[in-house]
Amino acid sequence: MGVESARAFPAPGERMRVMLTGDVMLGRGIDQILPNPSPPELHEPYVRSALTYVSLAEKRSGAVPGPVAFPYVWGEALQDLDAHAPDLRIINLETAVTRSATPADKEIHYRMNPANLDVLRAAAIDCCVLANNHLLDWGPEGLLETLDVLGGAGFELAGAGRDDVEAEAPAVLPISDGTRILVYAFAFPSSGVPPSWAAGPNRPGVHFLEGHGDGAVERIAARVSRDRRPGDRVIASIHWGPNWGYDISSADRAFARRLIEQARIDVVHGHSSHHPKGIELHRGRPILYGCGDLINDYEGISGEEAYRPDLALIYLLSLDPGGACRDLEMFPYRIARFRLNRAASEEVRWLADRLDQECSRLGGRVTLEEGAGASSLRLFPSRQGSGGNQARASAPKPNPAGAKAM
Secondary structure (H helix, E strand, O other), X not given: OOOOOOOOOOOOOOOEEEEEEEEEOOOHHHHHHOOOOOOOEOOOOOOOEOHHHHHHHHHHHOOOOOOOOOOXXXXXXXXXXXXXXXXXEEEEEOXXXXXXXXXXXXXXXXXXXXHHOHHHHOOOOOEEEOOOOOOOOOHHHHXXXXXXXHHHOOOEEEOEEOOHHHHHXXXXXXXXXXXXXXXXXXXXXXXXXXXXXXXXXXXXXXXXXXXXOOOHHHHHHHHHHHHOOOOOEEEEEEEOOOOOOXXXXXXXXXXXXXXXXXXXXXXXEEEXXXXXXXXXXXXXXXXXXXXXXXXXXXXXXXXXXXXXXXXXXXXXXXXXXXXXXXXXXXXXXXXXXXXXEEOOHHHHHHHHHHHHHXXXXXXXXXXXXXXXXOOEEEXXXXXXXXXXXXXXOOOOOOOOOOOOOO
């Protein structure tokens, strides 16, 4: 299980604390500042070197000291994780880990040199979700190398495989009392994943869902029922929806609720949005519709400042033995110089107000908790029923530098 086998787990009957994040992008500019960068050449329409993204970030935030030590990009988040000691740490890894030099036929390609794998070990990551729109940026060859490198290093993987059987299988994270966390991962076309990336018999790819219908929930429910043992907790990790905007489609919301009702999912872990979105509590189970980016090289890219994409969250969930969520705490950070820094008080208040507004539409409330340590946000159910969820997405703005965050 994972890469930190010495971690102590809760005693039987105690709550399990799980860390979840949105997209962790370790390619391009991030890869360039690590000790073993890939060749910087890019195949984007306007930006031809990954070093351009380093320059854009430095222009905005100041010099990035490269090469940096592997813990650097996690910044002050590591202190907070040590203090709160989650039992398991799960991320959506939105980067191929490969030396492949053959890009897929698309505009944006994320790649991290396998020699930089210690950047994941630095944060003691246990599980990498791979069902997303960048895993095959370097073709099937890059995907297969990613699976070999991560699996060989002891990380549990979900959502991709050498064939459909492997892609659909859950990551299995054992707990010391004999129960387990099962992580299933899926990719929707709404996040930019093409149908051609779907894993099939003898074809590597991701666990791809064409849409919300055609018996998708029923198939997931049957699979979970087959895999689940008494006491197991189950997470469904979904890459869906656009990069920008707070709107949550009625189809996504209905799908997430049905996962809880019919497939007995305990946590719906949504990602793809570049900023945090609303959270719903349904039958005591959280639905994180969009966790937002955690690590990326986008800080020098302009155009969507209204969404505050420089602000990121780490989510810490406390699950009781029956799988219900008894606490959901969020720790806010500001991305600067490719590093997670604790958000300033006014930034934390902005996040609290924004998320409270979005969560109130889904039947929840978010409060700001300030203490001697790091500030955090907490989700609570509201006595009022959930309201409507009105779209607030704005049209993309032109980016004069031609830089891309996708």
